Amino acid sequence: SLPEKAGIIRLLSERTINRIAAGEVIERPASAVKELVENSIDAGATRVDVVLHEGGRSLIDISDNGIGMDAGELALAVERHATSKLKDDDLVHIMSLGFRGEALASIGAVARLTLSSRAQGAAEAWKVLVEGGRKGQVSPAALSAGTRIEVRDLFFATPARLKFLKTDRSEFQAAVDIIKRLAMAHPEVAFSLSDGDRVAFRAPSIGALAGDARLERLGAILGREFQENAIEIDAEREGLRLTGYAGLPTYSRGQATHQYLFVNGRPVKDKLLTGAVRGAYQDYLARDRHPVLALFLDVPTEFVDVNVHPAKAEVRFRDAGLVRGLIVSALRHALADAGHRASTTVAG
Numbered sequence: 001s002l003p004e005k006a007g008i009i010r011l012l013s014e015r016t017i018n019r020i021a022a023g024e025v026i027e028r029p030a031s032a033v034k035e036l037v038e039n040s041i042d043a044g045a046t047r048v049d050v051v052l053h054e055g056g057r058s059l060i061d062i063s064d065n066g067i068g069m070d071a072g073e074l075a076l077a078v079e080r081h082a083t084s085k086l087k088d089d090d091l092v093h094i095m096s097l098g099f100r101g102e103a104l105a106s107i108g109a110v111a112r113l114t115l116s117s118r119a120q121g122a123a124e125a126w127k128v129l130v131e132g133g134r135k136g137q138v139s140p141a142a143l144s145a146g147t148r149i150e151v152r153d154l155f156f157a158t159p160a161r162l163k164f165l166k167t168d169r170s171e172f173q174a175a176v177d178i179i180k181r182l183a184m185a186h187p188e189v190a191f192s193l194s195d196g197d198r199v200a201f202r203a204p205s206i207g208a209l210a211g212d213a214r215l216e217r218l219g220a221i222l223g224r225e226f227q228e229n230a231i232e233i234d235a236e237r238e239g240l241r242l243t244g245y246a247g248l249p250t251y252s253r254g255q256a257t258h259q260y261l262f263v264n265g266r267p268v269k270d271k272l273l274t275g276a277v278r279g280a281y282q283d284y285l286a287r288d289r290h291p292v293l294a295l296f297l298d299v300p301t302e303f304v305d306v307n308v309h310p311a312k313a314e315v316r317f318r319d320a321g322l323v324r325g326l327i328v329s330a331l332r333h334a335l336a337d338a339g340h341r342a343s344t345t346v347a348g
């Protein structure tokens with residue numbers, strides 16, 4: 001027999017739509033942290049401070065010194081599909097980390113969100129509250145500069161998702177990991193992450209005076225030993241540029257978790273890129289050993305589609321073969337050079 005019809009077709013309410021969408025963008029506290037810290041970076045902040053309680057489950061509190069928002073912008077910022085970053089609905093030339101206008105609306109749909117901000121040069125600050133998708137009035141706030149976002153009781157409105165969270169410790173660790181990745185790509189920004197009692201991660205801003213700001217920052221995050229055992233990568237092919245630092249084969253690890261890959265400043269997890277790295281090192285490392293590296297691929301915006309996945313961790317390239325070829329040859333050349341230098345040093 002035919003299944004019984006559940007009812008007539010109807011359009012879902014805005015609140016339900018937002019909760020469903022939130023499930024894709026905000027998987028766990030670390031994804032909220034990623035979205036919010038990316039917003040701070042997009043706002044030109046030079047310092048971003050993050051506090052997480054219970055792995056971000058009970059509180060995510062992020063302050064920045066970026067350009068801020070005025071009262072009207074605050075009210076719009078928490079609406080779905082509201083963004084200041086797509087100037088003329090151009091999805092090709094995306095320069096910012098955000099562009100979907102979904103993060104704040106999604107977080108507001110599943111948590112209690114307080115967004116406070118003072119626009120640069122403005123005399124007063126404003127705040128707006130959103131709880132489980134219900135938006136309050138914009139009201140005066142006390143904030144000296146920039147933007148502060150407090151997210152309480154993440155997923156209180158979607159209890160099913162709450163059940164999938166791991167221990168506070170592993171949720172916290174996931175947030176540390178994403179902040180480290182963003183910090184690698186932005187040495188000019190100072191970051192701190194604390195659990196309220198203890199600072200778990202701190203990276204001071206590295207000014208233009210530093211010789212190689214990126215290597216300094218990588219050393220601060222991956223350890224001085226990495227700094228001493230890494231070779232610089234700088235290669236170009238048909239408008240694509242690969243820069244960064246790759247660990248010597250002698251500095252390998254038992255896990256492939258220490259490979260940090262970026263496309264146009266955006267941390268990505270991409271099979272094509274990790275596959276190319278494996279290919280480049282295969283003559284240098286045993287199968288169960290993996291290099292430590294941080295590679296930054298910069299490509300013309302029309303060469304890459306970042307709009308593949310709501311969390312923007314995946315990308316598509318117009319010419320995958322070109323990307324793979326660039327990575328493999330740049331790494332192989334650098335490794336061969338380093339090997340040659342090492343052997344001549346020993347011989348001489």
Ligand code: ADP
Binds near residue numbers: 035039078084100105
């Ligand atoms: P998106 O980043 O894709 O634009 P969001 O929902 O993350 O979408 O943010 C919506 C808008 O709110 C942004 O486009 C920006 O104008 C504003 N905004 C969010 N966070 C900040 C911040 N920390 N400082 C200044 N403006 C912000």
Ligand code: MG
Binds near residue numbers: 038039097101104
């Ligand atoms: Mg955003």
